[in-house]
Amino acid sequence: MNGLVLGGTYALLGIGLTLIFGLMNVVNFAHGEFYALGAYVAFAAVALAGLHFFLAIAVAIVAGVVLGGLCERVVLRPLRGESIDTVMLVMIGLWIAMQNTELLAWGGVAKSVPHPFPTAPLVLGPLSIAPLRLFVLVAAFVLIAGVHLLVHRTRLGRAMRATFQDADTAALMGVRIHRINTATFALGSGLAAAAGALLGPVFLVYPSMGDLASLKAFSVVILGGLGNLAGATAGGLLLGIAEELGAGYVSSGYRDAAGFVIIILVLLLRPSGLFARAERIG
Amino acid sequence: MSRLGRGLLATAALLAPFWLQNPYYLHVAIMAGIFAVLAMSLNLLLGYTGQLSLGHAAFFGIGAYTSALLTLQREWSFWLALPAAVALAGVAGWAIGRLALKLRGAYFVLVTISFAGVVSLVSVNWMELTNGPLGLPGIPVPTLGPWSLRSKTAYYYLVLAGAALSWLVCRRLVHSRIGRAFVALRENEPLAESVGVDGTRYLVIAAVVSAGMAGMAGSLYAHYTKFVSPEVFLFTYTVTMVIMVIAGGKGTLAGPVVGAVLFTALPEALREATSWQWQMLAYGVILLLLVFFLPSGIVPALSARRRTPTETPAPLPAAKGHAVGAASSPPPIAPTRAAGGGHAALPKRPAPAGARLQVRDLTVRFGGVAALGGVSFDVEPGTITSLIGPNGAGKTTAFNAITGYLTPTGGDVVFADGRLSGLRPCDVARRGVVRTFQKTSVFPALTVTDNVMIGLHLQGRAGLAGTIARRRRVQDEEAGLAAQAVDIIEFVGLTSRRDEVASALSYGELRLVELAVALAAAPRLLLLDEPAAGLTTAEKTAVSALIRAIREQGVTIFLVEHDMRLVMDVSDTVIVLNHGRVIARGAPAAVQADPEVIRAYLGGAGAA
Numbered sequence: 001m002n003g004l005v006l007g008g009t010y011a012l013l014g015i016g017l018t019l020i021f022g023l024m025n026v027v028n029f030a031h032g033e034f035y036a037l038g039a040y041v042a043f044a045a046v047a048l049a050g051l052h053f054f055l056a057i058a059v060a061i062v063a064g065v066v067l068g069g070l071c072e073r074v075v076l077r078p079l080r081g082e083s084i085d086t087v088m089l090v091m092i093g094l095w096i097a098m099q100n101t102e103l104l105a106w107g108g109v110a111k112s113v114p115h116p117f118p119t120a121p122l123v124l125g126p127l128s129i130a131p132l133r134l135f136v137l138v139a140a141f142v143l144i145a146g147v148h149l150l151v152h153r154t155r156l157g158r159a160m161r162a163t164f165q166d167a168d169t170a171a172l173m174g175v176r177i178h179r180i181n182t183a184t185f186a187l188g189s190g191l192a193a194a195a196g197a198l199l200g201p202v203f204l205v206y207p208s209m210g211d212l213a214s215l216k217a218f219s220v221v222i223l224g225g226l227g228n229l230a231g232a233t234a235g236g237l238l239l240g241i242a243e244e245l246g247a248g249y250v251s252s253g254y255r256d257a258a259g260f261v262i263i264i265l266v267l268l269l270r271p272s273g274l275f276a277r278a279e280r281i282g
Numbered sequence: 283m284s285r286l287g288r289g290l291l292a293t294a295a296l297l298a299p300f301w302l303q304n305p306y307y308l309h310v311a312i313m314a315g316i317f318a319v320l321a322m323s324l325n326l327l328l329g330y331t332g333q334l335s336l337g338h339a340a341f342f343g344i345g346a347y348t349s350a351l352l353t354l355q356r357e358w359s360f361w362l363a364l365p366a367a368v369a370l371a372g373v374a375g376w377a378i379g380r381l382a383l384k385l386r387g388a389y390f391v392l393v394t395i396s397f398a399g400v401v402s403l404v405s406v407n408w409m410e411l412t413n414g415p416l417g418l419p420g421i422p423v424p425t426l427g428p429w430s431l432r433s434k435t436a437y438y439y440l441v442l443a444g445a446a447l448s449w450l451v452c453r454r455l456v457h458s459r460i461g462r463a464f465v466a467l468r469e470n471e472p473l474a475e476s477v478g479v480d481g482t483r484y485l486v487i488a489a490v491v492s493a494g495m496a497g498m499a500g501s502l503y504a505h506y507t508k509f510v511s512p513e514v515f516l517f518t519y520t521v522t523m524v525i526m527v528i529a530g531g532k533g534t535l536a537g538p539v540v541g542a543v544l545f546t547a548l549p550e551a552l553r554e555a556t557s558w559q560w561q562m563l564a565y566g567v568i569l570l571l572l573v574f575f576l577p578s579g580i581v582p583a584l585s586a587r588r589r590t591p592t593e594t595p596a597p598l599p600a601a602k603g604h605a606v607g608a609a610s611s612p613p614p615i616a617p618t619r620a621a622g623g624g625h626a627a628l629p630k631r632p633a634p635a636g637a638r639l640q641v642r643d644l645t646v647r648f649g650g651v652a653a654l655g656g657v658s659f660d661v662e663p664g665t666i667t668s669l670i671g672p673n674g675a676g677k678t679t680a681f682n683a684i685t686g687y688l689t690p691t692g693g694d695v696v697f698a699d700g701r702l703s704g705l706r707p708c709d710v711a712r713r714g715v716v717r718t719f720q721k722t723s724v725f726p727a728l729t730v731t732d733n734v735m736i737g738l739h740l741q742g743r744a745g746l747a748g749t750i751a752r753r754r755r756v757q758d759e760e761a762g763l764a765a766q767a768v769d770i771i772e773f774v775g776l777t778s779r780r781d782e783v784a785s786a787l788s789y790g791e792l793r794l795v796e797l798a799v800a801l802a803a804a805p806r807l808l809l810l811d812e813p814a815a816g817l818t819t820a821e822k823t824a825v826s827a828l829i830r831a832i833r834e835q836g837v838t839i840f841l842v843e844h845d846m847r848l849v850m851d852v853s854d855t856v857i858v859l860n861h862g863r864v865i866a867r868g869a870p871a872a873v874q875a876d877p878e879v880i881r882a883y884l885g886g887a888g889a890a
Contacts (some may be wrong), residue, residue, distance in 0.1 A: 027388040027391070056854070075570070079573075081410075084387060084388065085332075085334065085387065086573055086577065088388060089334075089524075089528065089569060089573050090569075090570055090573050092336075092524070092569060092575075093566045093567070093568075093569030093570035093573065094522060094566065094570065095566070096562060096563070096565055096566030096569065097563055097566030097567050097570065099562075099566075100560075100562040100563035100566060101563060103562075104560070104563065124758050127592070136617065143576050191667065197368070202647075207734070209518070215395070215396075215399065218392055222392065244307075252408035253403070254403060254407060254408065256403065257400055259396075259397070259399075260396035260399040260400045260403075261396075261400065263395075263396040264381065264393055264396050264397065264400075267385055267389055267392065267393055268381055
């Protein structure tokens with residue numbers, strides 16, 4: 001059950017990254033920093049500004065969207081057409097800069113986000129789950145469903161799918177590629193921030209939390225295949241469950257090794273992802 | 283850098299302990315030396331093969347732990363532990379290189395990050411071996427005979443020797459057959475494979491040497507700080523290395539050293555004023571600014587400024603794929619001269635034994651579409667055979683399937699009694715079958731001579747050990763290859779352009795460079811994919827003269843070409859392909875008169 005909760009948020013992270021990777025061909029090493037940003041904004045909104053918890057999550061998502069859009073506009077757009085390696089270096093730079101800004105702004109001490117849920121576990125038949133975790137799970141799936149609807153049922157989504165297939169042709173057909181890129185990066189960053197805001201109250205909030213989040217997002221994307229939304233959702237759940245099982249049966253010290261091992265194994269054995277035949281956003 | 287400048291710098295480095303009186307400065311110098319080794323090691327991968335490793339801290343850490351554990355627990359001498367650290371890190375590099383086989387770019391980066399992550403977790407969790415997060419204190423100071431290298435001055439010289447050794451290894455590798463293979467893979471991997479460069483093998487070699495050097499840096503670091511903990515795996519180290527290489531200038535020998543000295547000294551100088559968080563923030567911002575404003579790094583920027591304008595290669599736009607217009611370059615290119623007759627001879631080589639290419643029932647399917655539907659034909663030794671057909675007939679697909687760029691769905695390709703099907707492109711080249719590409723394909727950042735030197739890859743044998751030890755045999759081989767390159771360039775008529783960077787040549791000249799690169803690989807069978815596409819009439823005449831001259835040297839030629847005049851002019855046999863099937867074959871005149879061929883080209887009812 002805990003695996004599912006983790007998996008839901010990993011899926012959010014993975015979907016955001018896979019959209020950016022697949023559509024813009026940007027290896028976004030800063031992705032985890034948007035996750036950390038979401039967590040910190042949620043913390044600030046609840047603990048410092050005294051907002052309600054639900055509102056704080058919304059604020060965090062908005063912050064992720066706005067900052068993501070801004071990053072795309074200022075840093076990535078001038079580099080369009082540069083090689084993927086150059087862009088990768090820039091994203092590494094952004095990652096380090098963002099992480100250390102957080103460190104300077106908030107200090108290195110871990111924070112915890114207060115939340116309004118009772119701590120007594122809900123017992124549903126054989127399952128018992130903390131209400132907070134149940135909420136995280138539900139919220140993650142609502143957001144995932146929302147993204148699927150956005151991509152498959154709206155005009156923006158169609159333009160995104162077209163751009164994913166062939167950006168130049170899409171541009172010739174009148175799709176405003178610049179806008180689509182900005183929207184994609186903003187959406188992906190917003191999803192990462194949402195994941196951070198949701199997991200913030202479950203775990204602690206600290207500056208280097210983004211590193212692990214990036215790693216997990218990459219494992220999810222690699223598991224699911226590039227640009228594959230359904231694959232990322234399934235990959236996220238799979239990783240969450242694999243980690244819980246790994247921590248339970250092997251050793252909790254090696255919990256985070258699951259992500260690394262998955263990346264290495266999948267890339268070696270099935271580079272196109274486990275669900276290569278599954279539906280693609282393109 | 284001039285010889286004098288290098289000498290001065292070396293002297294300054296040797297005398298550093300005398301002018302750096304303050305032990306703190308000497309400490310900074312030692313750290314700069316260790317980081318210089320690390321940056322050079324990363325540069326070997328990033329700068330020369332073009333693959334970014336974000337797991338280099340793992341090799342550094344493996345070296346540090348190996349050396350620490352061997353001296354602490356087995357009481358080995360430092361002088362044995364150091365090579366062991368190099369070896370173990372090298373083995374780790376070998377594993378990564380092997381594992382990453384076909385992965386490039388972002389995927390390679392992710393595998394290296396993951397590898398570093400796993401190694402770091404092991405160092406934290408394997409308490410019995412590594413003492414976990416507490417680390418290993420009390421690592422002994424190296425001794426040299428009766429002397430302990432406890433003083434900073436002594437240790438400085440040890441590190442300086444390590445850095446000098448690394449520099450020497452890099453220098454010798456880079457200016458060798460192996461280094462050329464690295465750069466070839468970075469610049470144009472398919473072309474490199476077509477002349478026999480084994481991509482996997484050379485990536486593994488680069489990873490092993492690079493990891494070994496990082497391991498040496500780790501050992502030097504462990505015995506200097508006398509303490510290792512899982513902190514050696516910190517991502518910060520990797521990022522610092524990347525910044526040093528990018529800032530100094532990747533793909534240059536001096537760049538990483540300059541970067542290492544600068545980025546060790548600078549943060550130390552700022553340390554008084556700022557905390558390390560600010561330092562890391564600054565690193566991130568510096569990396570961003572570098573990519574935007576100084577993408578090639580300090581060293582290339584400086585040497586570009588020093589170069590006089592006449593030496594700077596004219597920035598002619600290289601016409602890639604766009605044939606029209608590009609061919610009309612003002613200077614009449616050399617083949618016009620060559621066309622006048624009298625080609626220089628290719629380098630003396632044993633005349634290639636005639637061998638027949640047999641293609642049997644070759645089938646290639648893309649999904650449901652059969653690009654080649656069971657094609658069979660022979661290319662007789664010593665002939666010029668052309669493969670023609672309308673667009674989409676499957677000509678280039680046939681070339682790709684014969685030379686290993688595509689795995690055929692079915693059928694057999696046999697050359698000189700050996701099967702080619704199932705071989706990798708580099709192994710096909712080893713059998714004497716070399717191809718060119720339809721789209722102009724050269725190593726754009728290299729000079730014409732260096733392009734041809736890469737083509738000569740299979741003519742050399744120099745291995746890793748011989749290159750690093752700079753054996754006599756290897757030096758002689760290099761001289762021999764350089765002489766061959768001169769002959770080949772003369773043969774295609776590009777002698778006047780041989781020191782130009784390929785990207786500065788005209789389209790017509792580039793097509794000749796391609797031919798020269800392919801010829802350098804000493805083909806017995808040469809597959810030319812539209813060598814005359816987009817050339818002017820004069821250039822086409824020159825190319826057909828060149829094709830004949832190549833055949834005179836005993837090379838069998840298999841040609842795909844759309845220019846019918848050229849095809850009919852040079853060919854002994856013409857094979858016509860349409861919709862993935864052979865519809866005619868024979869002498870040019872007979873094929874021209876074949877009704878089915880006419881129908882295929884001109885259309886009409888019942889086209890095959």
